[in-house]
Amino acid sequence: MAGVDLRREMERLxxxxxxxxxxxxxxxxxxxxxxxxxRPNRLGFAIPDEWRLSVTAYPEIRPGDVLETLLHExxxxxxxxxxxxxxxxxxxxxxxxxxxxxEAYGIVDVRPRNTLHGAYAxxxxxxxxxxxxxxxxxxxxxxxxxxxxxx
Numbered sequence: 001m002a003g004v005d006l007r008r009e010m011e012r013l014x015x016x017x018x019x020x021x022x023x024x025x026x027x028x029x030x031x032x033x034x035x036x037x038x039r040p041n042r043l044g045f046a047i048p049d050e051w052r053l054s055v056t057a058y059p060e061i062r063p064g065d066v067l068e069t070l071l072h073e074x075x076x077x078x079x080x081x082x083x084x085x086x087x088x089x090x091x092x093x094x095x096x097x098x099x100x101x102x103e104a105y106g107i108v109d110v111r112p113r114n115t116l117h118g119a120y121a122x123x124x125x126x127x128x129x130x131x132x133x134x135x136x137x138x139x140x141x142x143x144x145x146x147x148x149x150x151x
Contacts, residue, residue, distance in 0.1 A: 001057045004066045006031060013074055016103045018096060022078045029053050029077055043117050044069040046076035053077060064124030068117060071100055 010031055014024045030052035034040075039058050043065065046053040053073040055066065075097045076088065094112075101107040101120055107127065112119035 001033060001055070002061045002063045002066045004063050004070075006033065006055060006066070006070060009067070009070060010074065013071060013100070013104055016100060018100045018103055019074070019078055023051075024074060024078050027051070029074075031055070033057055044073045046073040048077050048080045051077070062121065062125055063128060064121040065117070067105065067124050068121040071104060071120075072097060072117070075100055 010028065013019070014028060019025050029046075030050075032052065032054045034054050034056040036056050036058045039060060040056050042056065044053065044055045053070075053076070055069050055073065075093060079093050079096055097120075098108075098110070101110065101123075105124060105127070107120060107123045110119050110123050
């Protein structure tokens with residue numbers, strides 16, 4: 001999905017230190033991909049009691065959207081549903097997601113204003129574009145004109 005191998009990425013994410021003492025380190029949840037013709041309201045969901053998660057593919061999905069959604073849902077499985085007013089997206093969830101983003105992708109200092117999808121996806125996309133541009137520069141300078149040897 002958007003160039004991301006979800007199963008391989010999920011396995012890599014399960015090995016993060018943030019998840020080391022939890023159930024994700026011991027067993028993989030069931031992963032389903034849903035499809036939508038347009039951007040859905042729910043980009044993904046997790047059901048801790050059934051140990052499964054779902055990510056929705058849609059036409060304009062970017063790699064950053066996929067990565068944010070997958071990690072977001074894994075954090076839900078790790079943290080579970082808590083009691084109280086902020087059962088799903090309370091302080092523990094937000095701290096855990098922030099730590100997981102830092103460990104998985106080096107994304108730090110992102111302060112989402114709400115629990116809606118997007119803030120981390122934007123940071124991931126910005127990093128991907130920056131790194132893509134940086135990766136292209138050395139290739140362009142390494143090409144010598146025809147007949148001139150590189151030393």
